[in-house]
Amino acid sequence: MQREMTSELIKEILGKYPGTKDNLIKALHELQETNPLNYISPEIMEKCAAHFRLTKAQVYGVVTYYSMFSIKPRGKYHISLCKSPVCSMMGSENIFRYLEDKYGLLPDHVSDDGLFSLEKSECLGRCGKAPSMMINKDVYTGLTTDKIDEILLNLKSKPGK
Numbered sequence: 001m002q003r004e005m006t007s008e009l010i011k012e013i014l015g016k017y018p019g020t021k022d023n024l025i026k027a028l029h030e031l032q033e034t035n036p037l038n039y040i041s042p043e044i045m046e047k048c049a050a051h052f053r054l055t056k057a058q059v060y061g062v063v064t065y066y067s068m069f070s071i072k073p074r075g076k077y078h079i080s081l082c083k084s085p086v087c088s089m090m091g092s093e094n095i096f097r098y099l100e101d102k103y104g105l106l107p108d109h110v111s112d113d114g115l116f117s118l119e120k121s122e123c124l125g126r127c128g129k130a131p132s133m134m135i136n137k138d139v140y141t142g143l144t145t146d147k148i149d150e151i152l153l154n155l156k157s158k159p160g161k
């Protein structure tokens with residue numbers, strides 16, 4: 001099981017950014033990417049507020065405004081599988097079942113090894129090649145169970161963070 005980021009590491013990363021508001025987004029990106037749980041924790045928000053002289057509510061507002069930030073722990077590879085009508089008709093429900101049955105992946109949970117998390121997403125704009133999903137920033141289309149096996153195996157074999 002992955003652990004929360006240490007206070008020391010949060011401070012070390014913040015130390016690289018001058019405490020002016022225009023650096024907040026860049027710092028949040030690095031903090032989220034470095035966090036083994038791939039999210040912006042309450043402690044990160046608190047330390048950002050102090051560093052950038054903002055209120056906690058202001059930092060929370062920024063984090064929740066941008067969809068690239070998460071306030072919930074996620075796996076190193078966060079899977080957003082489309083649940084919208086076209087993908088659903090083209091088999092994404094089947095893929096959700098497959099991810100649960102074969103990999104134990106359920107929406108809004110992180111796998112025990114910390115590698116994967118799953119969410120049911122809205123349309124990703126790739127309906128023409130449904131079913132579609134994103135893993136972090138990469139888009140995958142025309143999904144089948146075989147293709148899922150290939151993608152996940154490939155990610156599992158990548159060196160760690």
Ligand code: FES
Pocket residue numbers: 082083084085086087088122123124125126127130131132
């Ligand atoms: S409905 Fe799934 S990408 Fe549009």
